[in-house]
Amino acid sequence: MKSVDLSTRLKELHGALLDINGVMNRPQRDQAIIDEAGIALDRVLFPLLVIVDRRGPIGVVELADRVGRDYTTLSRQLDKLERLGLIERRAGANDRRVREAVVTPMGKAMNDAIDAARERLMIAAFASWGREDIDELTRLMRRFADALTG
Numbered sequence: 001m002k003s004v005d006l007s008t009r010l011k012e013l014h015g016a017l018l019d020i021n022g023v024m025n026r027p028q029r030d031q032a033i034i035d036e037a038g039i040a041l042d043r044v045l046f047p048l049l050v051i052v053d054r055r056g057p058i059g060v061v062e063l064a065d066r067v068g069r070d071y072t073t074l075s076r077q078l079d080k081l082e083r084l085g086l087i088e089r090r091a092g093a094n095d096r097r098v099r100e101a102v103v104t105p106m107g108k109a110m111n112d113a114i115d116a117a118r119e120r121l122m123i124a125a126f127a128s129w130g131r132e133d134i135d136e137l138t139r140l141m142r143r144f145a146d147a148l149t150g
């Protein structure tokens with residue numbers, strides 16, 4: 001591919017990522033999933049529960065970095081999730097000084113409802129796509145994510 005073509009494609013890719021990120025970060029998007037899941041959860045706590053379920057046990061500092069919040073704000077939000085019985089915090093397995101967050105069985109059940117709601121919404125978004133297209137998008141997105149984080 002010529003460098004001009006690659007440059008154009010990379011700008012298009014970046015534009016698509018900005019569009020996706022914009023949609024994914026809209027408060028209305030999280031609220032739609034919460035509503036679809038039929039759960040009672042503060043919208044601000046929603047992404048934290050999901051990440052703790054997906055990436056946990058996860059250190060509080062790492063979680064704060066992933067969501068772009070300062071440690072003290074995140075710690076207060078995790079307190080709320082802990083009081084709700086959705087997560088627990090404990091000393092790290094590898095380093096007892098590190099505080100890790102893990103999802104509780106109640107938090108896992110709530111996240112399962114969130115996953116089912118997200119799936120229903122995504123099925124609607126992909127209604128006109130073929131299975132091969134979805135498979136290819138999934139494969140390429142995973143490859144791209146791995147390249148960025150690897």
